[in-house]
Amino acid sequence: MESDELLINMGPVHPSTHGVLRFKLRMDGESIRECTPVLGHLHRGTEKIGEMKTYLQFIPYTDRLDYISAFPNNYAFVKAVEELAGIEVPLRAEYIRVLTMELNRIVNHLVSIGSLLMDLGAATMIMWGFRERENALQLFEMLCGARMTFNYIKPGGVREDIPDGFMPKLNEFLKDMEKRIDDYEQLINGNEIFHMRMKNIGVISAKDAVNYGWTGPTLRGSGVDYDLRKYEPYSIYPDLDFKVCVRNEGDSFARFIVRMDEMRESLHILRQVVDNMPASKEISSAKYGIAPMTGTPTAVSSYFPRIFTPPPGEVYSRIEAPKGELGFYVVSDGTTKPYRVKIRSPSFCNLTAIPSLVTGLKIPDLIAAFGTIDVVLGDVDR
Amino acid sequence: MFANTYELIVFILNFIGIYNPINDFFKMLGIEYVLRIIIVLVEIAVLFVFILLTVMFLTWMERKVVAMVQARYGPMVTGPRGLLQPVMDGVKLIGKEDIIPAKADRWIFTLAPFLIFIPALLVFIPLPFGESLIISDLNVGLLYIIAISAISPIAILMAGWASNNKYSLMGAVRAVAQDISYTIPLALSAIAVVLYTGSLSTVDIVTAQSGTWFGFIPKWFIFLQPLGFILFLIASIAEMGRIPFDFQESESELVAGFFTEYSGMKFAMFFLAEYAHLFSVSAIVVTLFLGGWSVPFLSFIPAALVPLVSLGVFLVKTYAIIFFAMWLRDTVPRMRIDQLLKIGWKIMIPLALINLLVTAFILTAGRF
Numbered sequence: 001m002e003s004d005e006l007l008i009n010m011g012p013v014h015p016s017t018h019g020v021l022r023f024k025l026r027m028d029g030e031s032i033r034e035c036t037p038v039l040g041h042l043h044r045g046t047e048k049i050g051e052m053k054t055y056l057q058f059i060p061y062t063d064r065l066d067y068i069s070a071f072p073n074n075y076a077f078v079k080a081v082e083e084l085a086g087i088e089v090p091l092r093a094e095y096i097r098v099l100t101m102e103l104n105r106i107v108n109h110l111v112s113i114g115s116l117l118m119d120l121g122a123a124t125m126i127m128w129g130f131r132e133r134e135n136a137l138q139l140f141e142m143l144c145g146a147r148m149t150f151n152y153i154k155p156g157g158v159r160e161d162i163p164d165g166f167m168p169k170l171n172e173f174l175k176d177m178e179k180r181i182d183d184y185e186q187l188i189n190g191n192e193i194f195h196m197r198m199k200n201i202g203v204i205s206a207k208d209a210v211n212y213g214w215t216g217p218t219l220r221g222s223g224v225d226y227d228l229r230k231y232e233p234y235s236i237y238p239d240l241d242f243k244v245c246v247r248n249e250g251d252s253f254a255r256f257i258v259r260m261d262e263m264r265e266s267l268h269i270l271r272q273v274v275d276n277m278p279a280s281k282e283i284s285s286a287k288y289g290i291a292p293m294t295g296t297p298t299a300v301s302s303y304f305p306r307i308f309t310p311p312p313g314e315v316y317s318r319i320e321a322p323k324g325e326l327g328f329y330v331v332s333d334g335t336t337k338p339y340r341v342k343i344r345s346p347s348f349c350n351l352t353a354i355p356s357l358v359t360g361l362k363i364p365d366l367i368a369a370f371g372t373i374d375v376v377l378g379d380v381d382r
Numbered sequence: 383m384f385a386n387t388y389e390l391i392v393f394i395l396n397f398i399g400i401y402n403p404i405n406d407f408f409k410m411l412g413i414e415y416v417l418r419i420i421i422v423l424v425e426i427a428v429l430f431v432f433i434l435l436t437v438m439f440l441t442w443m444e445r446k447v448v449a450m451v452q453a454r455y456g457p458m459v460t461g462p463r464g465l466l467q468p469v470m471d472g473v474k475l476i477g478k479e480d481i482i483p484a485k486a487d488r489w490i491f492t493l494a495p496f497l498i499f500i501p502a503l504l505v506f507i508p509l510p511f512g513e514s515l516i517i518s519d520l521n522v523g524l525l526y527i528i529a530i531s532a533i534s535p536i537a538i539l540m541a542g543w544a545s546n547n548k549y550s551l552m553g554a555v556r557a558v559a560q561d562i563s564y565t566i567p568l569a570l571s572a573i574a575v576v577l578y579t580g581s582l583s584t585v586d587i588v589t590a591q592s593g594t595w596f597g598f599i600p601k602w603f604i605f606l607q608p609l610g611f612i613l614f615l616i617a618s619i620a621e622m623g624r625i626p627f628d629f630q631e632s633e634s635e636l637v638a639g640f641f642t643e644y645s646g647m648k649f650a651m652f653f654l655a656e657y658a659h660l661f662s663v664s665a666i667v668v669t670l671f672l673g674g675w676s677v678p679f680l681s682f683i684p685a686a687l688v689p690l691v692s693l694g695v696f697l698v699k700t701y702a703i704i705f706f707a708m709w710l711r712d713t714v715p716r717m718r719i720d721q722l723l724k725i726g727w728k729i730m731i732p733l734a735l736i737n738l739l740v741t742a743f744i745l746t747a748g749r750f
Binding site: 006008014015030117120121122123124127128131187191193194196197362363364365 | 448451452453454548549552625626628636637712713714715716717718719720721
């Protein structure tokens with residue numbers, strides 16, 4: 001039978017496009033013939049703003065890229081600046097940074113898995129995930145006063161030291177989380193319908209995934225053992241014991257399982273960080289002729305010059321953010337502001353593969369595959 | 383005891399001693415049929431109010447059950463434990479602007495909510511809520527129920543088509559495909575029950591399930607027809623259009639499915655119909671497989687109290703099924719439409735046919 005092509009505009013206002021992404025779908029009944037993502041509805045010119053703000057002023061803007069996990073964004077930019085200016089960081093500061101980033105990884109995966117399941121029609125997981133996320137956000141709030149946009153990691157260290165009562169609460173969270181992840185597995189993983197919806201959906205081969213520039217859990221779901229924390233170590237990751245979670249299937253289910261496993265690994269890392277946290281109170285670098293932070297925690301930003309000029313040069317610095325490789329390319333011309341800031345965001349690179357993933361599948365599969373790619377639109381559009 | 387509620391009301395009026403004076407009064411005027419009409423209208427009014435209250439309660443219950451599963455409180459502000467939340471929702475929906483999209487087919491667009499709401503109420507006519515508590519004991523009761531439920535796909539298709547919205551249309555097409563493919567196993571497993579009773583009357587079906595085997599196992603058809611029960615339950619949940627089969631809405635894919643474009647009271651009517659449907663389908667499951675209002679101990683109860691007690695029994699069983707449906711909704715994801723159809727046609731219908739065949743064989747063999 002002949003059937004007319006149906007053109008559907010999915011988004012930018014749609015319950016499951018995670019923000020303002022728009023898909024142009026050419027449909028044959030329920031099957032997708034062609035899918036074109038239309039980006040840019042959330043474009044805020046962040047990279048251009050980077051050229052107009054001083055190095056310190058730009059850090060809050062990085063919070064707004066991937067707003068689900070803002071610590072790694074902070075850190076990625078700060079790491080670039082530190083490499084540019086050759087700033088050394090005290091060990092305790094590095095430990096605190098890794099602590100925040102791994103906590104943030106758990107938060108990110110909770111949101112990711114939760115919204116994936118909500119898109120599949122099982123709304124319970126996101127509520128459970130947000131219950132634990134709330135505990136983590138309260139920890140963040142204790143640390144720096146903010147729940148989502150932190151502006152916490154500064155060149156040379158972090159803004160404030162860990163407050164009293166933080167560590168017991170963190171330990172409680174770690175203990176609690178262990179059990180909760182088992183709960184999630186029982187709720188989701190033991191469900192036959194979930195397997196039906198996820199397995200062999202949105203399959204991508206390792207080669208294609210690499211060619212599309214995939215990184216992070218999405219790439220590791222396709223069987224590529226690639227994790228910057230392990231193979232291009234930064235911060236204190238060389239000292240930590242963790243394994244890279246890889247699955248070989250390359251389908252939506254594999255990507256989901258990788259995220260589940262990574263949450264456990266993050267818990268493992270967090271426990272090591274808690275155990276080995278250096279006792280010194282030094283959380284900000286003494287370089288640039290500033291007194292190191294000692295004694296009671298107060299605002300430390302005053303110890304670091306508001307305006308500083310790194311030597312001319314350029315640097316590309318990348319980290320393993322929860323969603324994949326997050327890179328900042330910063331060019332300094334020796335003034336107080338960067339000459340150029342280019343952001344290589346994982347969401348954007350991962351999203352580009354969507355058309356090839358879903359062509360020939362159905363709309364529900366598009367939702368499932370899109371959910372496992374874990375995209376935040378603030379990160380895509382910048 | 384009584385064939386239907388009409389006779390029950392007449393009996394009660396007689397018991398109080400006011401039936402004859404009233405009847406004589408109307409007879410004097412030569413319009414005794416008016417009394418009959420009044421009694422019937424009272425019945426309908428009671429049923430209507432009961433269903434509306436049930437639906438309101440169900441919306442509250444749904445939120446509370448979801449909240450329980452998801453470690454939340456649910457509505458807590460309006461009324462004690464949020465019990466008045468449905469009233470507030472109703473008030474809000476009445477206050478909303480009634481929007482008809484510019485390019486919609488106005489007549490069909492307006493007609494569809496009524497066409498889905500009225501059958502949802504009509505289904506209750508041959509449902510026995512308790513002993514003597516039935517509006518009309520039709521001799522084709524079960525057939526009537528299945529036939530009336532089959533109207534809703536037409537209304538859904540009308541709503542989806544008339545909205546002139548692609549999501550609505552897709553939701554409607556899905557809903558119709560699903561309804562058609564799940565009505566068949568539903569009817570087939572119901573027929574297996576009818577083979578036992580030899581009657582389509584719902585009262586006969588319930589009466590056939592009273593009594594016990596060995597003195598403690600109630601004679602419910604769930605024990606004779608376990609496979610039939612499971613098939614019927616799954617098909618019922620598909621009929622209700624709830625997760626894992628909520629393709630008519632599938633909000634994360636099709637925004638809100640066939641009622642995307644509806645607002646205000648028209649939206650409310652879809653909503654009410656959905657919950658009325660939830661109640662009626664659960665009630666049918668109870669009637670067919672869980673013994674309806676009958677329980678083993680009912681014979682020990684004074685005859686005057688039987689209608690009330692049986693109503694209570696019926697409601698407890700129905701709410702158990704409803705709770706199961708709500709619980710299921712909170713724990714499983716949605717299936718995909720092709721998977722759903724595959725299961726419907728390739729697994730459910732063959733199984734239902736086999737079940738019917740085996741039942742027929744056993745019954746025929748038992749006759750010799």
